[in-house]
Amino acid sequence: CLSCLCEQLNSQTPAWSHALSKHLITVALGCLINGTNGVFVYTYFRGQVFQRDPRYVLYIHLVINDMIMLSLSVALQILTYTVPLGFAPCCIVLLFLVTTNNPLSLAGMALERYIAVCRPLHHVHICTVRRAHVVIALTWVVSFGSTFINIIMVLTTQPLSVFSRNVICYQSNVFHAPHYKALNTAGQVILFSFVFLTVVVTYVKVLHAARAASGSSQASARKARNTIALHGIQLLIYMLSFLSPIINIILIGMWPHKRTNILFTSFLFVNVFPRLLSPLIYGVRDQLFSSHVRLHLCSRCSAAGRKGAGGRPNGRRSGGSSRTAAGT
16 A cells, blocks of 8 residues: 555665765765875876885885775675676676785785895895786785685586676675685685784894894884884784674674664774775875875975966956056
């Protein structure tokens, strides 16, 4: 009946309004964070000094990877509510989302800082731009390799008709082949153990170097030690993506009526906010990079100011000439 239909629509209106508000918050945060990261990417490509330093090459790869991951996460959240996603497109999206680029990049950056402080004479020969590009390529190969294995497991265990149906694009909904969970967990444990040990060992080595150094060398070693410590914190935050399902289950069990709010908050803290860490750790703390960022921003603002003020003197001159004409 019409009254039942109206009641149903009224009951669904708050849910849609809440979903819309959450999407707007997610899109606004995504644009803000990607805009901030975009400033650092622009600064990197405008400065030749950064493109010749393997440290900044690894850093900008981390920033670009964060931008890709954030854009895909926000787009996937919106598509989940609006457009049904096919199995094959979902596999392509997960191929980029379920990657381990960031942890592996952190390990490479920690090793670069260790070599710069503890092996300064060999740093120029070991850490080159070409080798930084090789490290970046290896991180992508390793990251894609694990996801390709999952897709192959789906092809061998599921009929080909599975690629023609729509799914909720979530990792557990797509990759649910036998032994997938055990293999995935084992792979993630090995990966994060390797990265964690790399960060800890390099931190300890740089800490000893900072204590033994003096003068400017001590200041440089202390700065590298703090950077590696921040990498460790960043790694722990990235590990939240693997602990978040357990945390969500616990929180939803305690407050089942706030399930959507819990999942949305978890999404923000796991997939959105961590993408702002890279520019804060390197871009803001690094004096050379931050000075170039300020220089580009100031030049843009001054150029915009000159364009805005370009018409005012003409207006004053024309006004003056008109007054002169009037006086004559």
